[in-house]
Amino acid sequence: xxxxxxxxxxxxxxxxxxxxxxxxxxxxxxxxxxxxxxxxxxxxxxxxxxxxxxxxxxxxxxxxxxxxxxxxxxxxxxxxxxxxxxxxxxxxxxxxxxxxxxxxxxxxxxxxxxxxxxxxxxxxxxxxxxxxxxxxxxxxxxxxxxxxxxxxxxxxxxxxxxxxxxxxxxxxxxxxxxxxxxxxxxxxxxxxxxxxxxxxxxxxxxxxxxxxxxxxxxxxxxxxxxxxxxxxxxxxxxxxxxxxxxxxxxxxxxxxxxxxxxxxxxxxxxxxxxxxxxxxxxxxxxxxxxxxxxxxxxxxxxxxxxxx
Ligand SMILES: [Zn+2]
Numbered sequence: 519x520x521x522x523x524x525x526x527x528x529x530x531x532x533x534x535x536x537x538x539x540x541x542x543x544x545x546x547x548x549x550x551x552x553x554x555x556x557x558x559x560x561x562x563x564x565x566x567x568x569x570x571x572x573x574x575x576x577x578x579x580x581x582x583x584x585x586x587x588x589x590x591x592x593x594x595x596x597x598x599x600x601x602x603x604x605x606x607x608x609x610x611x612x613x614x615x616x617x618x619x620x621x622x623x624x625x626x627x628x629x630x631x632x633x634x635x636x637x638x639x640x641x642x643x644x645x646x647x648x649x650x651x652x653x654x655x656x657x658x659x660x661x662x663x664x665x666x667x668x669x670x671x672x673x674x675x676x677x678x679x680x681x682x683x684x685x686x687x688x689x690x691x692x693x694x695x696x697x698x699x700x701x702x703x704x705x706x707x708x709x710x711x712x713x714x715x716x717x718x719x720x721x722x723x724x725x726x727x728x729x730x731x732x733x734x735x736x737x738x739x740x741x742x743x744x745x746x747x748x749x750x751x752x753x754x755x756x757x758x759x760x761x762x763x764x765x766x767x768x769x770x771x772x773x774x775x776x777x778x779x780x781x782x783x784x785x786x787x788x789x790x791x792x793x794x795x796x797x798x799x800x801x802x803x804x805x806x807x808x809x810x811x812x813x814x815x816x817x818x819x820x821x822x823x824x825x826x
Contacts, residue, residue, distance in 0.1 A: 519603075519638045521648055527603055528652055529659060539581050540738065540816040545656040546575040546669075547596040548604075551635060552653050553673035555643055556680075562634040565626040569593045579661065579669055582761065582820045591623030597633065598626070607633040650680035662735055664752075664759045697742035704730035707802035708749035713795050714763065714771055715786075717751040727752045731759070733809040738816070745803040748795070757787065764818030765810045769795045772822040791823045 519527075531544045550572055551561045572593035583589040598607070598621050607615040610630025619625070635643075643649045653675055657666045670677055710725050711718035719726045731750045734740030750758060757763045757777075764772045773791040798804055 519636075519642065521642055521645070524604075524639060524642050524648070525652065525655060527601060528655055531601065531656070538815075540660075542580050542660045543572075543576050543592065543596040544600050545660045546579060546673075547572055547593070547600060549653060549656055549669060549675065550575060550673045552643070552649055553675045555635075555640065556649065557674060560634070561640060563632065565594070565597055565623070565631040565633075568597060569623055569627075572596065575669075575672060578672065579665060579760070581816050582818065594621040594623050594626060597631070600633075604635055604639055605633055606636055607631060647680075650677055653677060653680070659737055661737075662732065662759045664729070664731075664756045668756070668760070694736070696736055700742035700747065701730035703744050704747035705749045707744050707747070707798040708796060709799060711749060711796065712751040712754055713748045714750060714754045714758075714790055714793075716796070717754075719751075729755045731755045733765070733805050734812040735759075735817075738812075740809065740812075743803075744798065745806045746809045748805060758813075759817065761817040761819040762787070763790065764814055764822065765795065765805070766814075767807055767810055769797075769804065769810070771795060772818070774819040775821050775823050776819045777823075788823065 528548065531548070547568070550568070551563070554563070555561050569591060570593075573590055576592040576596075577583060577589055580592075583592065598615075598619055599617050602617060608631070609615060610632065615629075615631060634640075643652065653670075654677065657669065661669060666677070705725060705728060709718075710720070710728060712728065717728070719728070728749060728751055731748045732740045732742075733746050733748060736742065740746050748758075754763060762774050762777045764774070766772055771790045771793050773788055777787060779785050779787060795805075
């Protein structure tokens with residue numbers, strides 16, 4: 519396997535889809551394995567090792583769980599299905615396991631399932647720059663820029679540190695680049711203020727801590743157009759991408775019931791529940807309802823808080 523083949527295999531994980539639902543299960547497993555590789559020099563794990571941390575990553579950064587009883591074993595899906603060109607799965611006696619075994623935590627645990635990225639993959643990851651490029655590829659394909667920091671923290675990857683040795687690799691699948699004018703058009707449409715809380719801080723003439731958020735994510739076919747954008751402060755942008763904050767079709771803000779905060783600053787987020795999103799300047803389109811629905815299905819952590 520060459521570096522290019524590794525990157526191509528990783529970019530091919532994108533095909534993992536559960537119906538129409540966003541399915542970042544495999545990328546999250548691989549990102550976690552990269553963090554483990556940096557820390558320990560090996561990706562060898564048992565299913566028991568990964569069940570808790572990977573299920574938690576999927577619950578935190580993936581779409582909301584539909585079957586609550588399965589929330590603790592969401593790790594089983596990527597553990598079983600991660601591509602066999604990368605990932606070698608065996609039972610406790612060393613017999614190979616194909617991708618057709620049950621996606622059940624108890625079943626995998628009983629058999630002592632264990633797995634490891636193939637040695638040739640680990641050799642490539644140990645080369646300067648490859649691991650950071652692999653992590654960047656997965657983050658860019660499956661998440662939003664606002665989520666890169668929280669995900670790297672959760673898996674123990676310090677990309678700034680790893681980037682010192684980055685050699686950027688060409689990937690077969692070309693990333694759609696963001697349209698340059700998008701951020702400025704969105705901020706202008708919302709008068710340089712957060713559409714959720716009204717924050718409008720500036721440093722001199724430049725807005726500070728204000729960002730243009732995609733409602734339907736850029737890497738999930740969301741257009742770089744004002745009708746798919748919201749001006750949000752950095753905090754509300756991150757919470758919106760995490761699914762703590764969402765939108766109802768009537769453009770009222772909803773807060774996830776899973777959100778908890780003790781301080782007045784944290785609880786200020788709860789107070790947004792039920793409030794209307796700011797409307798754009800006259801003549802500028804508000805967010806298209808199809809993108810609001812996408813965010814509700816793919817990102818927002820249901821259920822919403824019950825009362826305003
Ligand atoms: Zn805000």
